[in-house]
Amino acid sequence: MVEIGTGLEAILQPRSIAIIGASQDATKIGGRPVELLQRFGFPGAIYPVNPRATEVQGLTAYPSVTALPEAPDLAIIAVAAQMAPDALEECAAKGVKAAVIFSSGFAELGEAGEALQARLRATAHRTGIRVLGPNCLGAVSIAERSIATFSIVLESSLPQAGPIGIASQSGNIGSYTALLARERGIGISRFVTTGNECDVDIADAVAFLARDPATKVILCVLETCRDAPRLIAALEAARQASKPVVVLKIGASDAGQAAAASHTGALAGSDAVFDAVFRRAGVARVHSVEQMLDLGHAASVLGDRLPRGRRTVLLTASGGFGVLMADAASAAGLTLPAPSQATQDRILAAVPYASPRNPVDATAMMSSRPEILEAILGAILDDDGCDALLLLLSSSLYLPRLRDVYMPTLRAVRDKHPDKVVMLTVHGPQDAVQELTAMGFAVVDGIGQSTQVLAGLCDLQAARALPPPAPPLSPAEPLDPALLRTEAGAKQVLAAAGVPVLPERVVRSAADAAQAARDMGFPVVLKIVSPDLPHKTEVGGVVLDLGSEDAVVAAHDAMLARVRAAAPKARIEGVLVSPMLRGGTEMILGTKRDPVFGPVVLVGLGGIFAEVIQDVALRPAPVDEAEAMAMLRGLKAFPVLDGARGRPKADIAAAARVIAALSRFAAQHAETIAEIDINPLLLRAEGQGAVALDALIVPVGTEHHA
Numbered sequence: 167m168v169e170i171g172t173g174l175e176a177i178l179q180p181r182s183i184a185i186i187g188a189s190q191d192a193t194k195i196g197g198r199p200v201e202l203l204q205r206f207g208f209p210g211a212i213y214p215v216n217p218r219a220t221e222v223q224g225l226t227a228y229p230s231v232t233a234l235p236e237a238p239d240l241a242i243i244a245v246a247a248q249m250a251p252d253a254l255e256e257c258a259a260k261g262v263k264a265a266v267i268f269s270s271g272f273a274e275l276g277e278a279g280e281a282l283q284a285r286l287r288a289t290a291h292r293t294g295i296r297v298l299g300p301n302c303l304g305a306v307s308i309a310e311r312s313i314a315t316f317s318i319v320l321e322s323s324l325p326q327a328g329p330i331g332i333a334s335q336s337g338n339i340g341s342y343t344a345l346l347a348r349e350r351g352i353g354i355s356r357f358v359t360t361g362n363e364c365d366v367d368i369a370d371a372v373a374f375l376a377r378d379p380a381t382k383v384i385l386c387v388l389e390t391c392r393d394a395p396r397l398i399a400a401l402e403a404a405r406q407a408s409k410p411v412v413v414l415k416i417g418a419s420d421a422g423q424a425a426a427a428s429h430t431g432a433l434a435g436s437d438a439v440f441d442a443v444f445r446r447a448g449v450a451r452v453h454s455v456e457q458m459l460d461l462g463h464a465a466s467v468l469g470d471r472l473p474r475g476r477r478t479v480l481l482t483a484s485g486g487f488g489v490l491m492a493d494a495a496s497a498a499g500l501t502l503p504a505p506s507q508a509t510q511d512r513i514l515a516a517v518p519y520a521s522p523r524n525p526v527d528a529t530a531m532m533s534s535r536p537e538i539l540e541a542i543l544g545a546i547l548d549d550d551g552c553d554a555l556l557l558l559l560s561s562s563l564y565l566p567r568l569r570d571v572y573m574p575t576l577r578a579v580r581d582k583h584p585d586k587v588v589m590l591t592v593h594g595p596q597d598a599v600q601e602l603t604a605m606g607f608a609v610v611d612g613i614g615q616s617t618q619v620l621a622g623l624c625d626l627q628a629a630r631a632l633p634p635p636a637p638p639l640s641p642a643e644p645l646d647p648a649l650l651r652t653e654a655g656a657k658q659v660l661a662a663a664g665v666p667v668l669p670e671r672v673v674r675s676a677a678d679a680a681q682a683a684r685d686m687g688f689p690v691v692l693k694i695v696s697p698d699l700p701h702k703t704e705v706g707g708v709v710l711d712l713g714s715e716d717a718v719v720a721a722h723d724a725m726l727a728r729v730r731a732a733a734p735k736a737r738i739e740g741v742l743v744s745p746m747l748r749g750g751t752e753m754i755l756g757t758k759r760d761p762v763f764g765p766v767v768l769v770g771l772g773g774i775f776a777e778v779i780q781d782v783a784l785r786p787a788p789v790d791e792a793e794a795m796a797m798l799r800g801l802k803a804f805p806v807l808d809g810a811r812g813r814p815k816a817d818i819a820a821a822a823r824v825i826a827a828l829s830r831f832a833a834q835h836a837e838t839i840a841e842i843d844i845n846p847l848l849l850r851a852e853g854q855g856a857v858a859l860d861a862l863i864v865p866v867g868t869e870h871h872a
Contacts, residue, residue, distance in 0.1 A: 170396050171373025171403070173296040174366065176263035178307045178356050178374065180239035181210045183314065184231060184262070186253050187244035188214030188222045195268055196244035198316040199304075200225065206324055208311045213238055230256065237261035242304070242314050247271030250300060251285040258293035266314040267299035273362050274301055283364050290365040302361025303337030306344070308354060309380060315359075317341040319348070328353015329382035329466045333371035335360050335389045336416070343385060343455050351600050352463050355380040369396035372411065376404040383466040385458050386413045386449075394443075394763045401447035402635060410465040410626045411449045414458045415440050439760045442784045448629025450622045460615055461622040464589070464608035471606075472627035473587045475553040476501045478620065479546050480525035482558040483532055487613070488525035491558060491591075494614045498621040505549050512545035533568050536575040543575070547583045554587040554620055558613065563594030573601065580605045587623070591616040639788060642834035647865065651697035654742050656842075656861040664827030665844070666820075666857045670744045676722040680715040682743040689713045689746040692721055693860075694729050698736040700862050705732040711746050718743075747857070751807060751816050752846035755825060755858075757787060757832035759840045759866070767829040769794075769821070771803045772846040779803075787829035787836075794825035807849065816849045820856040840866045 189197035196216075200223045203212050214222035217229040228234050231241065231253070241257045243250055243265055250269045257265050272283040283300065290297045298305060304315035308327040313320065319341040325348035332347075334340025337359040344357045355378065358371040368388060375381045384404055391397050404411045415437070444451045452458045465472070478500045480491045495502055502524045505513070510522035516538050521527040526546065532539050546555050562568040579588070589608045592599060602609050608623070610616035649655035657667040671682040672695055683690045694707030702708050706728035709721040722741055729738065752772030759765050763786055770782035783797035798804060798818050809815040824847060832842060841864040849856045 170399055171370050171377065173264060173294075174358075174370060174374040176239040176296060177266060177298055177305050177314065177366070178312065178358070178378075179310055180264070180312055180314075182213065182236065182238040182240070183208070183210065183312070184213040184215055184228075184234060184238040184241045184257075185244065186215040186231065186241055186257075188216045188219075188227060189244075190219065190222055192223065195316045197223065199242050199244070199313060202313045202315075202320055203311075206311050206313060206320070208313065211236070211238065231260045231262065232256060234260065237263075239263050240312075240314060241265045243267045243269060243299075244316075245269060247279065247282055247300070251282060251289065254286055254289050254295070254297065258289055258295045262295060264296040264298070266302070266304045267297060267361075267364075268302065268304060268316060269299075270301040272300045272364070283362060287364045297365035298358070299361040300364060303341055303359040305356065305358045307356045315341070317344075319345045323348065326351065326353045327380075328355065329380070330354045330385060330462050331375035331378065331381035331383070332357035332385045332387075333360070333368055333375060334358070334385075334387035335363070335368050336387050337361060339387045339414070339416070339455060343387070343459060346455065346459055347463075350459070350463075351596060352459065363392060367392060367396065369393060369400040372397075372400040373403050376400065376407045376409055382409060382469070383462045384409055384411045385462045386411055387458075388413055388415045388440075389417055391440075391762050398443065398447060398635070401444075401449055405448045405629060405632070406634075408470075408630065410462070410629075411447075412458050412462045412465070412622070413444055413449050413451050414453070414455060415444075415451060436760060436762065438782075438784050439763055439766050439786075442766060443763055443786055446632070446635075446786060448626070448632050450625045450629075452618075452622065457615065457618060457622075460610050461619045463603075464610065464619050464623060465626055467603055467606060467608050468587065468623065471585055471587055472630075473554040473620070473624050474627070476621070476624050477503050477551055477553040478556055479503075479505060479549070479552045479554075480556050480558070481532075481542065481546065482525055482527060483530050484558075485521065485527045487558055487560070488521075488527045491556065491613055491617070492525050494617040495556070495620075498614075498617040500617060500621055500624070503551055505546065506551060509545050509549040513542055516541040516545070533562060533571050536571050536578075539571060539575045540578060543579045543588075544582065547579070547586045547588070554589060554623075556589045556591065556616060556620060558591045559594065560591070561593045563592060563598040569598060573598070576602065576607065577605055580607065589616055589620050636788065636790070639830060639833045641837065642831075644838055645835065650839075650863045650865055652695050652739060653693065653702075653861055654695055656863040657858060659863065660828070660831070660842075660844070660858060660861055663831040665824055665831075665861075666855060667861075668744050668747070668857055668859070670742055672740045672742055674740045676719040679722045679741055679743050680718045683712065683715060683718045686743070686745050690718065691744045691746050692718065692725060693742040693744070694725060694738060695740045695742050696729075696733075696736045696738050699729070699733060700864075705729050705736075744859075747848055747859070750848045750850040750854075753821065753849050753856075754782070755828060755844040755847045757828060757839075757842045759832075759836060765829070765832040765836050765839075767825060767832060769797055769825055770801060771806065785829075788833040789826055789829045791819075791822045791826045794822035794829070795819075797825065798822060815852040817852050817854055817856060818849070820854075821847070821849050824856050824858075838866055840864045840869050 187196035191197045192201035214227040219227045272279040340359040482488045513522040673679045692709045765787040768784045807816040843862040844858045
């Protein structure tokens with residue numbers, strides 16, 4: 167396998183380009199690159215290849231790649247799918263370093279197309295030529311005027327050069343992002359669209375941009391992940407290079423959920439796994455092209471001046487807008503502390519009838535004179551309790567008299583507070599927006615959009631403090647399959663892995679059940695033991711809170727009768743007798759082997775909190791205790807564990823230890839265990855630990871049957 171991101175210089179910084187299938191008609195796929203390269207001034211050699219022409223669009227044409235006077239760095243292949251493999255082979259034989267294949271009709275069309283695509287892949291791997299596509303919109307590098315695309319985005323002009331790189335599996339979404347950037351005057355370095363990814367994949371593109379001096383922020387449009395370790399490595403390379411990555415992940419796939427046998431499997435949908443992977447990689451995820459561009463642009467403008475935290479002061483000239491801003495900021499996860507008393511006093515000294523708390527309503531007076539606005543802004547930015555200031559200008563900059571107040575004042579404030587994070591919510595003329603951006607302000611149109619962008623900037627700053635990925639764990643010895651058949655065996659295995667369980671006994675008669683209950687003390691719980699019944703309650707296979715020997719005997723016989731009636735073909739290996747615990751908080755804890763990213767670990771409050779409210783935290787396995795604690799603190803219901811409304815504090819440290827232990831176990835048995843379900847994990851009061859009351863382990867290959 168080629169090292170991630172290598173060899174893309176020939177695609178993105180070529181010194182010479184051949185176009186195979188070059189056309190005289192500049193509106194055709196084979197004609198557009200010839201026309202665009204000439205129109206926008208590509209400085210290198212351009213070699214049209216067309217066996218039926220001696221000249222194409224004023225350039226000397228060649229009958230074949232073999233006939234070219236040199237081996238170009240890059241070949242653009244714009245011929246029918248059936249001809250593309252031979253064209254690529256000819257390029258490799260000539261010594262061409264890379265190819266961009268526009269042609270469609272490959273894996274996206276089924277088995278025959280997949281066979282053609284396999285030929286391309288084989289040529290790339292055998293010869294080392296890097297191949298972008300097929301079925302892609304190609305790549306563009308702005309400063310180099312290198313254009314290997316037929317996208318209509320370049321119909322009128324190139325985007326301006328700038329620090330934002332775009333890597334997209336979707337050609338149209340990637341090029342649309344470049345179009346929006348051009349219309350808004352946002353500079354981009356390069357855009358790469360990977361299409362079917364027979365060779366160069368999205369991880370290659372991200373890794374290249376992570377090393378690219380011209381790129382400071384990476385926008386990534388992701389439809390799927392074909393190689394999880396490569397993608398994770400590319401994202402980590404960007405983080406190590408201090409280049410923020412903003413991902414638009416499209417297609418909330420349910421792949422892998424149909425086979426889920428456990429509660430954990432049902433809750434750990436693949437889109438949630440992508441979220442977890444992005445969180446660990448320090449990536450900011452967005453849900454629209456516009457939000458991706460807004461956040462990426464803001465990050466590129468601010469550079470190293472990202473917010474230290476989420477403490478945000480809102481400033482407006484309107485009380486109503488202030489309420490609207492506060493709602494949006496709270497929904498985005500920002501915190502709105504009141505300014506210090508000294509700060510409030512300074513605001514009131516500038517505008518005596520202002521509302522100086524947060525949001526700060528400085529009334530229309532703040533835009534009446536520059537010195538008033540500067541005094542208010544200075545007071546807020548001097549407050550150590552303010553990580554970021556969000557100033558609403560709405561449409562003020564359309565009015566020359568207000569623009570004359572805001573622009574010089576904001577320039578002065580920027581000069582006096584160069585390290586402070588100030589975001590402006592502006593609906594105004596593009597020249598004013600560009601002037602503010604040049605001053606170093608992050609400018610966003612829309613209150614909801616600006617608060618989401620600010621929250622995204624906070625996420626990107628937090629990502630810089632993430633520890634590097636832990637080295638992978640070595641696989642463990644395979645487990646005895648017989649131990650995984652029942653709850654009793656699963657608990658034995660998990661106990662050895664560091665998951666606390668109760669002292670229990672499997673019995674095969676009512677008398678033995680009564681004896682076991684006497685030995686461990688009343689009350690007790692009875693559960694059916696069967697490899698065919700993973701969900702015991704559905705067949706009446708659990709009886710709780712039995713307080714006497716007679717009750718145990720009666721419950722034992724009645725439970726066996728119920729289960730045999732409900733599941734007559736189920737193999738019954740006995741009855742599990744366990745102590746009955748009272749109090750504590752029920753959690754759900756488990757792991758699932760995601761088809762893309764491997765084992766993930768999940769935790770949430772039990773009962774309706776997990777199943778209905780979907781309040782769960784999920785991470786790729788393994789996690790350490792610190793990350794496990796962060797998972798617990800990220801639950802909406804964490805206050806329940808932390809002693810809300812007079813409840814006793816739960817032993818969250820014990821929960822973190824169990825989460826970490828289970829995640830290590832899942833990672834070490836990734837090839838053989840599909841799912842683990844501990845439901846419930848009883849979390850007791852602080853200092854009293856946690857214990858798994860029920861457990862299910864689903865081996866790989868049995869997900870459909872459990």
